[in-house]
Amino acid sequence: MSFSHIDAVPMLDLKRQYQKLGARINEALQKVNESGQFILGPEVKRLEENIAKYSRTNRAVGCASGSDALLLALMAINVKPDDEVVVPSFTFFATASCVPRVGATPVFADIERDTFCLDPNAVKSKLTEKTKAIIAVHLFGQAANMPAFKQIADDYEKQYGRKLYIIEDSAQAIGAEYDGVPVGNWGDASCLSFYPTKNLGGAGDGGMVVTNDDEIADRVRLLRAHGMEPRYYHKEIGINSRLDSYQAAVLNVKLDYLDEWTSARQNNAKTYDELFAKSGVLSQITLPKCVGNRRHVWNQYVIRVHDGKRDALRAFLSEKKVSSDVYYPLGVHQQECFAWLNCASDDLPNTIQAASEVLALPIFPELTRDELEYVVASVAEFYQK
Numbered sequence: 063m064s065f066s067h068i069d070a071v072p073m074l075d076l077k078r079q080y081q082k083l084g085a086r087i088n089e090a091l092q093k094v095n096e097s098g099q100f101i102l103g104p105e106v107k108r109l110e111e112n113i114a115k116y117s118r119t120n121r122a123v124g125c126a127s128g129s130d131a132l133l134l135a136l137m138a139i140n141v142k143p144d145d146e147v148v149v150p151s152f153t154f155f156a157t158a159s160c161v162p163r164v165g166a167t168p169v170f171a172d173i174e175r176d177t178f179c180l181d182p183n184a185v186k187s188k189l190t191e192k193t194k195a196i197i198a199v200h201l202f203g204q205a206a207n208m209p210a211f212k213q214i215a216d217d218y219e220k221q222y223g224r225k226l227y228i229i230e231d232s233a234q235a236i237g238a239e240y241d242g243v244p245v246g247n248w249g250d251a252s253c254l255s256f257y258p259t260k261n262l263g264g265a266g267d268g269g270m271v272v273t274n275d276d277e278i279a280d281r282v283r284l285l286r287a288h289g290m291e292p293r294y295y296h297k298e299i300g301i302n303s304r305l306d307s308y309q310a311a312v313l314n315v316k317l318d319y320l321d322e323w324t325s326a327r328q329n330n331a332k333t334y335d336e337l338f339a340k341s342g343v344l345s346q347i348t349l350p351k352c353v354g355n356r357r358h359v360w361n362q363y364v365i366r367v368h369d370g371k372r373d374a375l376r377a378f379l380s381e382k383k384v385s386s387d388v389y390y391p392l393g394v395h396q397q398e399c400f401a402w403l404n405c406a407s408d409d410l411p412n413t414i415q416a417a418s419e420v421l422a423l424p425i426f427p428e429l430t431r432d433e434l435e436y437v438v439a440s441v442a443e444f445y446q447k
């Protein structure tokens with residue numbers, strides 16, 4: 063097969079999306095311009111209603127980013143200095159950095175090998191009388207084992223006589239489900255990101271907290287706007303993390319296409335699985351797994367490359383003009399800024415192994431069949447050299 067018509071395969075090409083939606087997006091932005099209302103306002107209110115409906119939760123509160131959504135969630139449940147919050151180490155930095163931002167201590171637990179998500183058994187071994195919350199990340203678009211975390215929270219309450227909160231980091235997983243129940247309905251609060259590379263991405267930063275708990279929703283609403291209610295009267299010290307009307311206007315348009323895009327991502331994952339099975343490289347790499355009764359929304363398609371060849375494969379793909387990326391090259395506990403925690407890697411073996419093996423391949427919805435075939439052929443060529 064000849065791939066001479068393919069220039070390059072990017073990790074993500076938002077221009078293809080804009081070609082299709084551009085007219086609707088421009089029209090929505092023009093309306094915002096004409097309204098003269100740029101912060102929060104009717105577009106944000108409409109987005110909050112739309113996302114709550116989409117997530118099948120009671121409430122949704124917009125804020126400036128996914129990172130702020132996590133911070134606001136911890137502030138809303140009153141995480142304080144002296145508290146511990148159990149988080150995975152194999153995740154994006156923001157899952158953990160919100161914890162010291164409220165003065166508390168992050169406690170890192172390992173992930174499951176198959177799903178890359180936080181391992182409930184690893185979490186159990188990290189619980190103490192100081193544990194206030196667990197942040198479960200639905201990594202790469204697949205829901206973490208939420209029934210197990212709910213059970214852990216129930217058992218904790220019986221043993222210690224106080225509530226253990228579950229926060230979902232759903233930044234990569236809008237639309238994901240476990241046993242038919244969407245993310246956002248398992249924990250006390252769930253945090254979304256609208257960063258442009260996410261499955262529902264804006265034209266800049268944006269985030270949201272979704273929850274079925276009115277008290278948490280009300281607190282996030284208050285805290286995202288300096289704890290101010292009414293105007294210029296401050297009940298407590300919040301932050302400035304408002305969602306702007308431009309982002310909401312773009313996201314209200316894009317939400318109409320989310321399920322279509324998710325199907326396209328799922329089809330791309332299936333096509334990769336089929337093509338890789340035929341390519342003869344399955345002894346060299348491990349394909350990502352969709353485990354149990356979960357709706358995987360494939361924010362990333364992440365393979366494991368065996369025998370220390372990940373970086374060489376990546377370099378070869380780059381020569382072939384196939385983009386790939388490494389999420390994540392090290393555990394969060396290994397980051398320089400967390401050296402003060404003195405967190406050893408001994409009980410995080412799956413994190414360490416994943417960091418050395420993972421390689422994300424392009425999976426965005428608008429990829430063509432030829433591009434997928436070219437990616438797989440390029441991987442196979444690396445092993446035939």
Ligand SMILES: *Cc1c(COP(=O)(O)O)cnc(C)c1O
Pocket residue numbers: 127128129130153154156157199231233234254255256257267268269
């Ligand atoms: C993107 C991301 C965040 C942070 O979202 P921002 O909107 O970029 O602040 C948090 N957690 C995970 C797992 C993410 O992928």
